[in-house]
Amino acid sequence: MMLKSDMSKINVQKGLAAAWPICLGFFPIGLSLGVLAQKVGLAPWQMALMSLLVFAGGSQFIAVAMIGSGASITAIVTTTFMVNLRHLLMSSAMAVHFQGISKCFLALFAYGVTDESFSVNMARFNQGNWNRHSALVVNQTTNAIWFFSTVAGCYVGQFIPAGSFGIDYALTGMFICLLVFQLRGTVFVISALIAALCSVLAYLWLPGNTYVIVSSCLAATAGFAIKRLMHHRKQTL
Amino acid sequence: MNSFDYVILIICMGAVTYLPRMLPLVVLSSRRLPAWFTEWLELIPVAILSALIAPTLLASAEPRTFCLGKPELLAAAPTLLFALKTRSLAGTVIVGMICYWGLKLMV
Numbered sequence: 001m002m003l004k005s006d007m008s009k010i011n012v013q014k015g016l017a018a019a020w021p022i023c024l025g026f027f028p029i030g031l032s033l034g035v036l037a038q039k040v041g042l043a044p045w046q047m048a049l050m051s052l053l054v055f056a057g058g059s060q061f062i063a064v065a066m067i068g069s070g071a072s073i074t075a076i077v078t079t080t081f082m083v084n085l086r087h088l089l090m091s092s093a094m095a096v097h098f099q100g101i102s103k104c105f106l107a108l109f110a111y112g113v114t115d116e117s118f119s120v121n122m123a124r125f126n127q128g129n130w131n132r133h134s135a136l137v138v139n140q141t142t143n144a145i146w147f148f149s150t151v152a153g154c155y156v157g158q159f160i161p162a163g164s165f166g167i168d169y170a171l172t173g174m175f176i177c178l179l180v181f182q183l184r185g186t187v188f189v190i191s192a193l194i195a196a197l198c199s200v201l202a203y204l205w206l207p208g209n210t211y212v213i214v215s216s217c218l219a220a221t222a223g224f225a226i227k228r229l230m231h232h233r234k235q236t237l
Numbered sequence: 238m239n240s241f242d243y244v245i246l247i248i249c250m251g252a253v254t255y256l257p258r259m260l261p262l263v264v265l266s267s268r269r270l271p272a273w274f275t276e277w278l279e280l281i282p283v284a285i286l287s288a289l290i291a292p293t294l295l296a297s298a299e300p301r302t303f304c305l306g307k308p309e310l311l312a313a314a315p316t317l318l319f320a321l322k323t324r325s326l327a328g329t330v331i332v333g334m335i336c337y338w339g340l341k342l343m344v
Contacts, residue, residue, distance in 0.1 A: 020327075021327065021330045024330065046240075046243055046247075049243075049244070049247050050247050050250070053247050053248065053250070053251035054247065054250045054251050054254050055254070056254050059250070059254065063250060067238060067246075073242065073245065073246045076246060077246065077249040077250055077253055080250045080253055081253035081254075081257075084253065084254045084258075086285070087254075087257045087258045088257040088258075088260070088261055089281055089285065090258075090281075090282075090285065091257070091258050091259070091260070091261035091262045091265075092261040092265055092278060093278045093281040093282055093285075095261055095262050095264075095265035095270075095278075096265075096270070096275055096278055096279075098262060099266055100266065100267070101266055103267075106259070106262045106263050106266060107263065109262065110255065110258040110259035110262050110263070111255060111258065111259075113258040115285070115289060118282075119282065119285075119286055122282045165334060165338055166333075166334035166335060166336070166337040166339075166341065167334060168337070169309070169312060169333050169334050169337035169338070170330055170333070170334055172290065172293055172294075172309060172312075172313070172316075172333060172337075173329055173330040173331075173332070173333025173334060173337075174329070174330050174333075175286055175289055175290050176290060176313060176316050176317055176320055176329065176333065177316075177320040177324075177325075177326045177329035177330070178286055178326070179283065179286040179287060179290060179320075180317070180320040180324065180329075181324070182282050182283035182286060183283065187280070188280065188283045191280045191283050191284050191287075192283050192284070192286070192287040193287070194284075195283070195284040195285075195286075195287035195288045195291070196287045196288070196290070196291035196295075197291075198288070199287065199289075199291040199292055200291050200292055200295050200296055200303065203291075203292035203296050203301060204296065204302070204303060211288065211292065212288050212289060215284070215288040216281060216284035216285045216287075216288045217284075219280070219287070219288070220277055220278075220281050220284045221277065223280040223283075224273070224276060224277045224280060227276065
């Protein structure tokens with residue numbers, strides 16, 4: 001029988017192993033956010049507070065830029081809300097894997113739900129051999145890296161050349177592989193293609209980040225309809 | 238912006254970011270979901286991933302225009318092939334970075 005401490009050690013190790021590609025991607029992005037924050041006159045403690053309480057990369061970049069241009073608190077908060085609303089969809093999709101789990105755990109886990117941690121955790125849940133403790137380690141590790149890299153960016157960012165070693169591509173590369181993991185049948189491939197098409201069109205025509213929510217809802221609905229249609233056909237044939 | 242305003246701003250930003258992350262998890266995990274809804278939710282991850290990647294590869298920002306031939310797109314082809322062949326996350330990330338870096342150096 002395995003001891004409880006051994007189990008939790010394994011959970012932590014598995015979580016760390018899953019988190020590293022995210023960390024690799026977060027580090028340069030966090031640094032550049034720190035540099036930007038310093039340029040608009042934010043102190044390191046202000047950057048630290050934002051990374052700790054908000055922890056949402058895209059909206060933090062936008063907020064820093066808006067602070068720099070003297071936008072109102074209301075405008076920044078509204079934009080943040082719109083930009084981060086897509087997490088609503090991710091948390092809903094994750095809920096399937098957290099049936100009957102304590103609300104305290106979920107409240108803590110929810111804090112670390114990002115595009116990246118969501119994608120990695122969902123891929124692992126689908127592969128099996130994954131539990132909520134390792135998933136939480138992914139969330140918290142990536143949050144810690146984000147926190148440290150954004151604060152470090154306030155101090156040292158300007159000395160690091162942009163685009164070193166193609167590191168700007170780390171997250172895109174990771175998303176491509178996670179997308180491949182998600183292609184678990186014809187319906188999934190069709191949904192992915194519809195989502196790509198809708199997303200590019202929505203990106204061109206809709207403001208801000210709404211393209212993610214709009215196109216993924218459309219694609220999932222279309223995929224669902226196609227799945228039901230194929231099922232219906234099989235039954236009637 | 239003074240420090241007090243800044244702290245208020247961050248608390249509000251934190252709240253509007255946290256609530257959409259927390260509410261569905263807490264509300265949906267404690268009840269039985271209808272089958273159609275779980276089937277729909279099952280397609281959400283693949284759709285979100287594709288929706289996140291596509292504009293990075295196929296469109297340029299500021300101004301937003303459709304664009305074929307970005308280094309991001311060119312690097313995506315070998316990256317995707319590698320991912321399909323090996324299904325290795327670590328390998329794919331590294332192959333993607335190398336391809337992108339190489340393309341950037343050539344351009």
